[in-house]
Amino acid sequence: MKTLCLTNGRIIDPANNRDEAADLWIRDGVIIEPPAKDALKGVKVEMIEAKGLIVAPGLIDMHVHFREPGQAHKETIGSGSRAAAAGGFTTVVCMPNTNPSADSAGTIALIREKAKATSIVNIFATGAITKGLKGEELAPYGAMVKAGIVALTDDGHCIQNHEVMRRAVEYARMFGLTVLDHCQDYSLVGNGVMHEGEWSLRLGLPGWPRTGEEMIVARNILLAELCDSPIHCQHISSGGSVGLIREAKARGVKISGEVCPHHIALTDDRLQGFDTNYKMNPPLRTERDIEKILGGLADGTLDILCSDHAPHASYEKEVELDQAPFGITGLETEFGLFCDILLHKKKVFTLSRLIEMLTIRPAKLLSLDRGTLSVGAPGDVTLLNPDLEWTFDKEKSASLSKNTPFHGTEMKGRAVRTIVGGETVWQLS
Amino acid sequence: MKAWTRKDLVALEDLSVDELVLLLDAAKAFKGVGERSLKKVPALRGKTLVNFFVEPSTRTRTSFELAAMRLSADVINITASASSLQKGETLKDTALNLQALRADMIVLRHSSAGASRFLADRLDSSIINAGDGAHEHPTQGLLDVFTIIEKRGTVRDLNIAIVGDILFSRVARSNIFALVKLGANVTLVGPTTLVPKAFEKLGVKVAHRIDDVLETTDVINLLRIQHERQRKEYFPGLGEYVSLFGLTKARAARLKPDCLIMHPGPINRGVEIDSEVADGAQSVILEQVTNGLAVRMAVLYLCAGGVGLSA
Numbered sequence: 001m002k003t004l005c006l007t008n009g010r011i012i013d014p015a016n017n018r019d020e021a022a023d024l025w026i027r028d029g030v031i032i033e034p035p036a037k038d039a040l041k042g043v044k045v046e047m048i049e050a051k052g053l054i055v056a057p058g059l060i061d062m063h064v065h066f067r068e069p070g071q072a073h074k075e076t077i078g079s080g081s082r083a084a085a086a087g088g089f090t091t092v093v094c095m096p097n098t099n100p101s102a103d104s105a106g107t108i109a110l111i112r113e114k115a116k117a118t119s120i121v122n123i124f125a126t127g128a129i130t131k132g133l134k135g136e137e138l139a140p141y142g143a144m145v146k147a148g149i150v151a152l153t154d155d156g157h158c159i160q161n162h163e164v165m166r167r168a169v170e171y172a173r174m175f176g177l178t179v180l181d182h183c184q185d186y187s188l189v190g191n192g193v194m195h196e197g198e199w200s201l202r203l204g205l206p207g208w209p210r211t212g213e214e215m216i217v218a219r220n221i222l223l224a225e226l227c228d229s230p231i232h233c234q235h236i237s238s239g240g241s242v243g244l245i246r247e248a249k250a251r252g253v254k255i256s257g258e259v260c261p262h263h264i265a266l267t268d269d270r271l272q273g274f275d276t277n278y279k280m281n282p283p284l285r286t287e288r289d290i291e292k293i294l295g296g297l298a299d300g301t302l303d304i305l306c307s308d309h310a311p312h313a314s315y316e317k318e319v320e321l322d323q324a325p326f327g328i329t330g331l332e333t334e335f336g337l338f339c340d341i342l343l344h345k346k347k348v349f350t351l352s353r354l355i356e357m358l359t360i361r362p363a364k365l366l367s368l369d370r371g372t373l374s375v376g377a378p379g380d381v382t383l384l385n386p387d388l389e390w391t392f393d394k395e396k397s398a399s400l401s402k403n404t405p406f407h408g409t410e411m412k413g414r415a416v417r418t419i420v421g422g423e424t425v426w427q428l429s
Numbered sequence: 430m431k432a433w434t435r436k437d438l439v440a441l442e443d444l445s446v447d448e449l450v451l452l453l454d455a456a457k458a459f460k461g462v463g464e465r466s467l468k469k470v471p472a473l474r475g476k477t478l479v480n481f482f483v484e485p486s487t488r489t490r491t492s493f494e495l496a497a498m499r500l501s502a503d504v505i506n507i508t509a510s511a512s513s514l515q516k517g518e519t520l521k522d523t524a525l526n527l528q529a530l531r532a533d534m535i536v537l538r539h540s541s542a543g544a545s546r547f548l549a550d551r552l553d554s555s556i557i558n559a560g561d562g563a564h565e566h567p568t569q570g571l572l573d574v575f576t577i578i579e580k581r582g583t584v585r586d587l588n589i590a591i592v593g594d595i596l597f598s599r600v601a602r603s604n605i606f607a608l609v610k611l612g613a614n615v616t617l618v619g620p621t622t623l624v625p626k627a628f629e630k631l632g633v634k635v636a637h638r639i640d641d642v643l644e645t646t647d648v649i650n651l652l653r654i655q656h657e658r659q660r661k662e663y664f665p666g667l668g669e670y671v672s673l674f675g676l677t678k679a680r681a682a683r684l685k686p687d688c689l690i691m692h693p694g695p696i697n698r699g700v701e702i703d704s705e706v707a708d709g710a711q712s713v714i715l716e717q718v719t720n721g722l723a724v725r726m727a728v729l730y731l732c733a734g735g736v737g738l739s740a
Contacts, residue, residue, distance in 0.1 A: 198630040202442070204542045204563030204602055273550075274543030319519055320541035322562070 003027045003035075003043055004422050006381065009050025013057055014356035015363075015372035024055050026379035029421035033375050048424075050383055053416060056355045057373050058090025058122075058380025061331060062362040063155070063180075063234060063258065063306035066092075066123075068114055069107065070099025075311040075400050077111070078118035080331070082398035083309070085426035087331040088415020090380035091122040091370050093362075096133070097156035103128035103139040108147035120425040121418075122380070124150045124368065129168045129179060135159040138168055145175050150366045153180035155234060158216060160186055166223050173229035178365055180232045183216035183241070184282065193322050195268040195285045203271060205322065208283045210238035217241045221248040221255050230254035232365060235308050237263045237282035239292025246301040256365060258304040259297060261330060261337035264290050266405060274321045277405040280310070281326035297357075298348045304365065305357045307334040311401030329399050333392050333406045335384070339413025343386060351386055379422035388414045433731040437549040437556040440565045442606040449574075449607060455727035456575050456720070462499060463722055472730050473500035476533040482559070483509040483520070483539040488694060489559050489569075492718070493536045496725035502534075524548050534733060537561070555732040563597045568728055569693055570603025572721040574611065576713055577648055579720070580689055585612035590642040592618040592674055593652030593701060594660070595628065600652060600693045605631055616642055619674060622663040639674050643683045650691040651676055651701045667700055674701070681706045689713050 004026040011022045025032050066080035075083075077094075084092050094111065096102030102111060108125050115123035127144035131137045133154045141152065152172055158181060159165040169179050189212035194200050196207025217233050221244060224231040236242065236257045248255045267286055270278040278284060296302040310327025317324050335358070342348045363371030370380060394407040418426040433451050441449070462470055478497040482490050485508060497504045509515070513523055520539070527535060534555040537545050542562035549556040560566040577584050589608055595601045595617045605628075608615050615633040617624050624635055636642055642649070654670055664670055671677075676690070681703065684690070690702075690712040698704040707714060 198627055201596075201625070201627055202602070202631065204561075204565070204597075204599060274546050315519070318521060320539070320547055321543045322541045 001028055002422060003045045004048065004379070004419075005045050006048045006050045006055050006383070009053045009055040009383065011055045011373065012352050012355050013373040014352050015057065015360040016374055018373070019352055024373060024381065026381070026422040029379045029423070031373055031375055031377045031379055048417070052385065054351065054355075054384040054386060055373075056382050056384055057359040057371050058418070058420065059088050059335065059358045059382045059415070060091040060093075060362045060368070060371055061089045061306050061309070061334065061358075062093040062304065062366060063260070064092045064094055064309040064331065065097065065311065065327070066094045067311060068098060069110060073313050073400075074316075076118065077114045077123060079398060079400045080309070080311070081119035081121045081123065082426070083329070083331040084121045085418045085420075086398045087333070088335050088382040088384065088418050089121060089331060090382060090418060090420045091124065091368065093124045093126060093150060093366065095153060095155040096126050096128045101128050101133050102126070103131050103133070105140065105143040105147040108144050108149055112148055121420055122370065124366070126151045126153045126155075126180065128152070129154045130159060130164065133157040135161060135164060138171060141172060141175055141177065145177070149177075150368060151178050151180050153182070153234070155180060155182045158182050158184045158186070162219055162223070165219070166227060169223055169227040169229050169231060173227060176367070178230040178232050180234055181216065181220055182234050183213045183220065185212045185215040188212040188215060191322070193279060193283070194271050195283045197268060197286060199268045199271060203274070205271070210240050210285065210289070213238045213282055214240045214244060217244050221245070221253055224254045228254070230256065233257040235260045235263065235282060236293060236296070236302060237285055237289065239289040242292045242296035242301055246296065246299070249301060256304065257296070257302040258306050259293055259302050260306060260308045261334055261341070262328060262405070264293055264341055265337050270405070271321075275405070276317045276319070276321055276324035277328060277403055279321060279324055279326055280308075280328055294346055294348050297342065303357055303361050305338055306362070307331050311399055312403045313401060314403070317403045327403070329397065329401055329404050331399070332397055333404065333409065333411070335415050336390065336392065336411035336413050337406070339386050340411040344412050379419065381419040382415050383417035384413070385416050386413045388412070388416070390414050436732055437545070438567050438728050438732055439545045439549050439556060439558045440606070441567045441570050441603045442565065444610075446610055449610060452571055452724070452727055452731065453575055453578065455731055456571070456724040459726040459730070460720065460723035462726065463719065468499050469501060470499065471501045472735055473497065473502035473733055476502045476733055477531065478502045478504050478534040478536065478729065479527055479532045480504065480506045480536045481524075481527070481538075482507070483514065483537070483544075484560065485509070486538055486559070489538065492721050493557075493559060493725055496722055496729055500726055500729055502729070520544065520547065521551060524552055528552050528554050534729060557728060557732060560599050563599050563602070565603045565606070566599040567603050568721065568725050569600050570607045571728070572717055572724040573604050573650060573691060573693070574607050575720045575724055576691065576717050577689060580713065581647065584608055586614065587647040588614045588616065588642070588645055589648040589650065590616045590618055590646040591650045591652065592639060592676070593654050594623045595619055595652070596623045596625065598652050604650065605633055609633065616646070618642055620664045620670070639676070639680065643680055644685070646688060647685065648689045648691060649676065649684065652693065653695065653697060654701050671700055676702045676706055678703045678705055681709065681711070684711065691717060694718065
């Protein structure tokens with residue numbers, strides 16, 4: 001029997017509308033009511049000092065790439081989990097664009113076994129919408145649900161045939177599964193490598209127009225309506241997408257959207273030096289897009305935050321810009337950037353709302369039994385210092401890969417301790 | 430005047446007005462070398478220059494080769510098909526190997542925008558951009574400006590029209606960056622699909638009818654129009670292009686008598702320019718080629734550490 005008490009902290013648990021100075025008690029990895037004084041006689045309690053800190057439900061990142069099976073040179077489930085813990089995340093949801101892709105019960109089972117054996121945080125798996133992520137035939141959702149998936153996505157790829165997407169969403173409805181979509185119209189985007197705008201013209205690089213994302217966001221809105229089943233639009237990059245989602249939500253359509261830190265921290269002019277650490281999909285866009293995305297976060301149109309942590313080996317990224325794979329790591333800078341920008345710099349919303357979007361909102365979308373500090377809930381807790389100023393050093397990163405544009409970036413806000421099932425898996429030294 | 434301090438020439442967009450003028454003045458000095466019967470100076474003797482043309486070229490490569498040889502450098506030519514890139518070696522590794530062979534200068538033409546910057550940031554060798562995708566072709570931009578200045582004394586306040594496939598053109602971009610910096614009035618002319626309005630952010634005007642610029646322009650620079658598979662969505666065919674944008678004999682007759690007719694080459698007679706017009710009195714197309722050699726000698730000389738010349 002292990003008893004843990006996080007004392008003198010400020011508990012912010014948006015799921016339970018809680019924001020107060022109080023102690024949090026965990027026994028045997030589960031959150032319990034604060035015990036009566038005499039119940040503690042003779043009981044050994046691990047006291048963790050939380051003075052000046054926020055005691056939040058363990059943070060959840062529902063969009064990460066942990067590259068196993070098949071691409072362990074970029075990241076493993078183990079190393080990815082250590083990066084997650086160092087970022088304050090107790091739960092992550094893995095994307096299925098592994099090798100082979102996670103489109104069968106066998107591969108899902110492999111991922112979960114690997115997670116059980118090597119991960120220090122909770123790992124949930126998504127299953128592919130289509131076999132091999134090819135956008136043609138449905139993967140076996142029933143079998144994958146039995147193997148434990150929590151959602152469906154072809155992330156990295158996007159189904160272009162609307163009929164296939166329609167049938168996928170309809171079939172997914174049987175299992176109560178949300179379909180997560182990487183919104184990209186291949187014909188409009190072509191071989192685009194950066195935002196289509198002034199800078200793509202200056203640099204002579206093929207552009208990735210906003211409309212390439214908006215077209216599929218619109219498609220998803222219409223299909224969510226037709227099929228009466230939820231579709232979630234991943235990594236929103238375009239201001240126009242926000243407007244589409246806002247209007248659809250107002251009509252009651254089961255559509256949602258998420259935001260990654262780089263899309264509100266950086267703009268397309270960063271590609272001037274042709275540094276591939278600024279190449280992601282969807283691409284960095286303009287201040288105008290950031291404004292609209294912040295507006296969408298403020299009014300609840302977009303209510304989920306995540307990283308799209310996409311590790312790549314340095315020799316893979318250190319090539320000509322148009323040849324480089326898309327993506328950057330993100331778990332360790334995620335909270336720092338969101339806190340710095342949304343809380344401190346742009347004052348978009350309160351700390352409680354920020355925590356809500358990293359805990360109960362993704363948990364609800366994917367029906368995970370996480371994201372709260374309710375009595376009986378798993379003892380997943382993140383201690384946060386929203387005022388801690390720090391600088392990210394990629395050499396100290398727990399990830400196997402160092403492809404980040406945030407090396408040397410100063411941020412205000414950081415997780416200082418990550419607790420999974422009552423065990424501290426990481427703390428700031 | 431300040432001295433040249435860069436080891437590389439990657440982009441005209443990076444250069445200050447002073448640096449542009451330095452290059453143009455040096456080119457003027459080197460033009461004299463080509464007029465002599467003994468076309469050689471020892472400026473780069475003992476230096477090794479590698480023409481690394483991952484994207485093929487005959488004209489530009491020959492021009493750089495001659496420029497280097499006239500400066501007495503030792504020259505090696507590498508093309509992509511004959512290189513280890515075919516065996517899966519990365520650009521970085523190939524270039525590091527060249528550096529290990531102590532290549533002093535690498536002239537790079539590559540189909541990826543930013544490839545020259547990529548090497549310049551990583552190698553000690555001087556990197557000269559001979560064209561990186563659709564991004565820049567700095568020596569072409571310089572020789573175009575040099576040609577105009579030679580004929581008209583300056584580019585400041587001149588009306589300069591660049592006609593054709595601007596969107597995919599590194600020649601257009603280099604010209605735009607240099608000309609705008611030096612005070613010219615640049616108008617880009619072409620179909621809406623190849624000359625989007627957003628180009629105005631670079632300090633130029635945009636027009637979609639060649640007839641709009643003929644009477645007022647001081648220089649007209651025609652780009653070769655390509656119509657491969659990738660361009661088929663951008664305009665329906667060469668016939669339509671010629672009728673809307675070709676510099677026909679009739680259109681050329683409406684130009685100002687001292688208007689310069691330019692083309693980076695190779696020309697497609699009867700497409701972007703009528704055969705007679707290409708050979709006419711206002712055409713400076715062949716002089717551009719001669720000037721290209723002088724410009725490249727200047728660029729190699731300065732980037733190899735040569736002290737600034739006076740004309």
